[in-house]
Amino acid sequence: MESNEGFSSGSRLGGSDGKGADVMSERPNIEVVKALFKAGHYSEAHHTVLEQARYVRDYPAFASLCRWRQRLAGKAPGLASTKTVKVALLGGAGTEMLQAPLELALEAVGFGCEMYRSAYNTFASEMLDASSATVAFRPEVAVVVTTPANLPRWPEPGDSRDDVQQVVEEVCEYWLALCAQLHQHTQCEIILNNFHPLPTRPLGNLGTKLPWEANNFLRRLNLTLGDRAPAYVHINDVEGLAAHYGVTQWFDPRYWFHARQPVSFQCLVPYVVNTARIVGALFGSTAKCLVLDLDNTLWGGVVGDDGLEGIAIGEGDAVGEAFKVFQEYVLRLKQRGVLLAVCSKNEEANALAPFLKHPEMILKREDFVSFKANWKPKPDNLREIASELNIGINALVFVDDNPAEREHVRQRLPEVKVVELSNDPADYPRLLDEAGWFESTALSAEDHQRTQQYKENTQREKLRESATDYASYLASLAQKAVIRPFEDLHLDRITQLINKSNQFNLTTLRLSRSQCEDLMHDSEVLTAYVRATDRFGDNGLISVFFARHERDELHIEEWLMSCRVLKRGVENLLCNYVVEKARARGVTSLYGVYRPTPKNGLVREHYKALGFKWVGTDQDGATRWCLDVESYKPFDVSIELVEDY
Amino acid sequence: MDTNNIWERLTKVFRETFDDDQLIVGPETTADDIEDWDSLMHIQLLVAIEQAFGIHFNTGEVVSLANVGEMAALIENKSS
Numbered sequence: 002m003e004s005n006e007g008f009s010s011g012s013r014l015g016g017s018d019g020k021g022a023d024v025m026s027e028r029p030n031i032e033v034v035k036a037l038f039k040a041g042h043y044s045e046a047h048h049t050v051l052e053q054a055r056y057v058r059d060y061p062a063f064a065s066l067c068r069w070r071q072r073l074a075g076k077a078p079g080l081a082s083t084k085t086v087k088v089a090l091l092g093g094a095g096t097e098m099l100q101a102p103l104e105l106a107l108e109a110v111g112f113g114c115e116m117y118r119s120a121y122n123t124f125a126s127e128m129l130d131a132s133s134a135t136v137a138f139r140p141e142v143a144v145v146v147t148t149p150a151n152l153p154r155w156p157e158p159g160d161s162r163d164d165v166q167q168v169v170e171e172v173c174e175y176w177l178a179l180c181a182q183l184h185q186h187t188q189c190e191i192i193l194n195n196f197h198p199l200p201t202r203p204l205g206n207l208g209t210k211l212p213w214e215a216n217n218f219l220r221r222l223n224l225t226l227g228d229r230a231p232a233y234v235h236i237n238d239v240e241g242l243a244a245h246y247g248v249t250q251w252f253d254p255r256y257w258f259h260a261r262q263p264v265s266f267q268c269l270v271p272y273v274v275n276t277a278r279i280v281g282a283l284f285g286s287t288a289k290c291l292v293l294d295l296d297n298t299l300w301g302g303v304v305g306d307d308g309l310e311g312i313a314i315g316e317g318d319a320v321g322e323a324f325k326v327f328q329e330y331v332l333r334l335k336q337r338g339v340l341l342a343v344c345s346k347n348e349e350a351n352a353l354a355p356f357l358k359h360p361e362m363i364l365k366r367e368d369f370v371s372f373k374a375n376w377k378p379k380p381d382n383l384r385e386i387a388s389e390l391n392i393g394i395n396a397l398v399f400v401d402d403n404p405a406e407r408e409h410v411r412q413r414l415p416e417v418k419v420v421e422l423s424n425d426p427a428d429y430p431r432l433l434d435e436a437g438w439f440e441s442t443a444l445s446a447e448d449h450q451r452t453q454q455y456k457e458n459t460q461r462e463k464l465r466e467s468a469t470d471y472a473s474y475l476a477s478l479a480q481k482a483v484i485r486p487f488e489d490l491h492l493d494r495i496t497q498l499i500n501k502s503n504q505f506n507l508t509t510l511r512l513s514r515s516q517c518e519d520l521m522h523d524s525e526v527l528t529a530y531v532r533a534t535d536r537f538g539d540n541g542l543i544s545v546f547f548a549r550h551e552r553d554e555l556h557i558e559e560w561l562m563s564c565r566v567l568k569r570g571v572e573n574l575l576c577n578y579v580v581e582k583a584r585a586r587g588v589t590s591l592y593g594v595y596r597p598t599p600k601n602g603l604v605r606e607h608y609k610a611l612g613f614k615w616v617g618t619d620q621d622g623a624t625r626w627c628l629d630v631e632s633y634k635p636f637d638v639s640i641e642l643v644e645d646y
Numbered sequence: 647m648d649t650n651n652i653w654e655r656l657t658k659v660f661r662e663t664f665d666d667d668q669l670i671v672g673p674e675t676t677a678d679d680i681e682d683w684d685s686l687m688h689i690q691l692l693v694a695i696e697q698a699f700g701i702h703f704n705t706g707e708v709v710s711l712a713n714v715g716e717m718a719a720l721i722e723n724k725s726s
Contacts, residue, residue: 031665061663061694068665098686255705256689266693 031062034069043076052411054109056421056436058274060266067101070108084284084511085113089140089189091124093151094263099273103144106270106277111286111395121261122151128183136186141513142280143183144192144237148263149199149219156213165212169225176226180234190513191234192279195223197243197251232493232514235279235442239264242271271435278440284511285500288418288438289392291334292383294401295345295352295374299331299364300324301426305351315361323426328363330430335368338448339439340390340455342371344382344399349374370455379406380413390455391564393503393600398438400429443514445494447541457537458565464537472639475570478535480640482571484578487521487528487547494542495530498561502545503600506561507593507607525550527582531575533566534646540566546575548591555583555630557593560607573636576611580633591628596621652699652721656714659698663691673715699725 030053037046050069057063086107090096100118107114117138119127124145127135135143153175156165180191198216208214212221223240230236243251246268253265264272281287296303301313301320313321314328335341341364345352352374356366366372371389373382379401387394395416401407407419420436422429447454465474487495496514503509512520520526531544543563548555557579562571583591593608595601605624609615612633613626661669664682677683683691692703695717701724703711711717 031662035665059697061690061697064690065662065665098689255703255708258705259708260689266689 031065031069034066038069038073043073047073047076048415050105051109052415054105055418058270058435060269063102063105063270067105070105071101085115086280086284087139087141088114088116088280089127089135089138089143090116090118091127091135091143091145092119092263093122093124093145093147095121095261096146096263098260098262098266098269099146102269103273103276106273107280110277110281112277112281112284124151125179128179131186135183139187140189142190142192142283143187144276144280145180145194146263147194147196148257149196149215152196152222155215156218158213160213162212165218165221169218169221172222173225173229177229177231177234181231184233184515188513188515188519189233190283190515192237192276193226193230193234194237194239195226197239198248200248200252200254232443235283237276237279239272242268242275246271275437278437279442282440282442283500283513286395287441287501288339288398289396289501290340290342290370290386290390290398291331291439292342292344292386292397292399293331294403294406295343295347295355297402297426298400298422298429299328300355300362304355305347309354309358312355312359314355314359320426321361323429325361325363327426327429330433332363332368334439335452336449337439337444338451340371340392340451341369342386342390343369343373344379344386344401345374346376346379347374367456368452370452370459378409378413380410383410383414383417391504391567398433398436400433441497443493443497445497445542447494450539450541453538454540454565457540460537461535475639478537478569478639480533480535480569481643481646482531482533482574482640483643483645484529484531484575487517487530489521491530491542492517492521495545498542498545498563499559502561502563503598504564504603505567506598506601507557507604508559508596509598509601510559512559520547527555527579527586529575529578529582531562531571532646533569533571533640539646544571544575546579548579550586550588553587553589555579555586555588555591557591560593564603570636570638570640572607572611574638574640574642577635577638578642580628580630580635583630589630591630592616593626593628594623595626596623649718649722652718652725655698656695656718656721659691659694660714663687663694671714673713673718675714676712695721701725 034046034049037049046069050066050073054063054066057066090100090103096118100116104114104116117135117140119135124147127133130136152172154168154172156168160168176193180193183189184191196219198219202208202216204211204214208217211217227236251265251268253262253267256262256265293299301324302311304312314324315321316325331341343352353366355362356364371386373386375382383397383399384394387397394414398418398420399407399410400420400422402422402424407421410417411419418436418438420433422432461478464477492514496512496517499510499512499517520528526547526549528547530542532542533540543566545559545561546557547559548557580591593613595605595608597605608626611628613628615624616627617625619625657669657671660671661667664680669680677688692708696702699721701721707720711720
């Protein structure tokens with residue numbers, strides 16, 4: 002597979018191998034799994050199951066993957082999943098049929114899981130009762146599966162809009178009070194679905210004018226639920242999914258009557274996948290960068306062959322319009338913080354021409370933080386993109402119309418999230434959207450500025466190349482930083498960093514927002530975040546630290562930093578700050594621990610570089626370090642510490 | 647669709663659902679004859695049959711299918 006022969010620069014619109022349009026109904030290649038299993042290649046078989054679970058949405062096929070996963074359990078060591086999550090599955094509806102598919106969907110996004118499933122329709126008591134089996138299980142995440150049948154109240158016919166709003170508030174309060182209780186007992190995050198519309202409309206179109214009408218009420222309820230949900234409640238948008246697939250597809254009354262199935266089998270897989278996405282986002286599996294092919298992916302045709310005038314993009318041509326809409330969708334992803342990159346087999350000048358000269362292009366060259374148009378194998382380019390941006394390979398989502406390129410990337414870089422496209426550009430926005438790799442549970446100010454921040458980094462690189470030595474480069478950056486204890490305002494961003502930083506992260510401890518909030522209020526814990534800026538722009542909140550005070554010792558539990566400010570002195574500045582705070586608390590020794598992971602080799606020597614002494618190595622390879630606070634001499638740092646900037 | 651064709655495709659669905667290439671089903675086969683055929687698998691089987699034949703079992707039929715012969719007869723009836 003090293004040779005790139007056989008991968009033409011732009012695949013033909015219309016596809017060539019039929020592996021596209023009907024991918025949703027395609028039975029997964031179970032034969033491959035079977036053959037690998039028989040040959041004793043259990044890990045490969047397991048990997049194939051998970052890879053297919055990423056895009057198979059057909060229930061019988063997915064169920065078959067579930068059975069193979071179970072058969073392989075114990076035989077294959079599992080992927081190097083970042084975490085095993087404890088999930089409680091609580092039902093106001095039947096959940097038995099959801100369990101195995103949800104477990105598989107979670108594993109497909111990189112999480113092992115230990116699941117507790119409560120009995121049918123016991124969700125309320127399980128959440129309220131501090132001695133319930135759910136509370137005893139200590140879940141990290143609770144998935145509460147309910148349907149309109151679980152609603153405690155409905156409006157009365159003829160109720161005014163105010164009456165109906167009153168019912169809406171009461172129902173919301175009932176629901177969120179259950180969540181509050183469970184959260185108080187366990188500190189877990191809660192995934193609560195909103196409600197799909199009912200498939201019947203006894204009042205017909207008139208219902209749209211009558212607030213008390215059932216679907217009218219459900220719409221209001223869903224809106225208020227989203228408005229009122231606290232940070233630890235994550236809404237599983239069943240209303241949106243039911244609209245996407247159609248209510249009559251979403252809800253199958255036959256299986257509701259038989260087994261209280263909350264969702265039809267046809268839509269069961271999208272439902273569990275959507276749920277798994279939220280869990281993934283909570284624990285940091287959100288992808289960061291969308292890598293796009295060009296020919297027949299962002300525009301129709303092959304620019305190198307067809308020329309600038311020959312490509313299909315923009316109004317006046319149906320296919321061109323489809324590509325334009327896809328570009329608009331990609332632009333919206335960028336606006337919400339997704340980085341964009343190009344990876345195309347092309348002459349660079351040809352690849353750039355549409356961005357620079359074609360008036361109908363929605364995406365511009367400056368929307369991309371990396372632009373690889375060359376003839377190298379795509380996996381090589383993808384690796385370079387990840388390394389340039391200082392992000393993991395698994396943070397890349399790859400979109401390419403050419404099935405051969407997709408397969409090449411899947412084989413060479415299994416961590417990359419490869420989106421299955423059809424051979425029709427009109428499907429692209431939906432398929433990328435349904436893949437759901439950019440699910441996140443909160444947006445921070447940094448998300449909106451991310452592309453800008455990466456671009457500023459490029460300018461910094463250029464300055465560094467021109468500076469005669471590193472110290473003068475740092476001085477020329479005119480850096481400023483703010484260091485403060487955790488604050489409400491920044492808690493979303495702090496949680497986000499804690500859950501997604503992998504490289505500059507000493508302990509890779511993952512915490513929920515409410516755990517961060519608890520730390521913020523704990524007087525025995527010294528917390529700190531760092532925001533930094535320089536002459537090229539604001540880097541935003543880029544470092545998080547906390548340590549627990551015990552007698553005259555301070556034990557560092559978390560120290561992480563965004564790689565965009567590597568080697569700029571931020572860690573030295575933070576060390577100075579921490580030692581000063583430690584002295585003020587009467588601390589004499591500062592302890593740190595480095596817990597190695599496959600990704601954090603970068604900070605193996607972090608404590609040593611800061612002058613800590615090695616005091617031991619644990620069985621699991623963790624190294625322990627100690628700093629004598631009294632003899633510490635502050636580092637010279639070319640960052641000005643300010644109150645605000 | 648003729649009866650032979652139905653049996654051929656039904657056997658394929660059974661083999662895929664129970665992941666057993668050797669599985670042979672006949673008119674007399676019941677859930678007791680196939681080890682993994684429990685209530686969960688029964689539903690998976692029905693969903694797979696509906697999909698494979700493009701048919702729709704009604705609410706009463708979902709639980710009442712006692713043996714594979716009845717299934718085949720129903721499929722023949724619905725797909726004719």
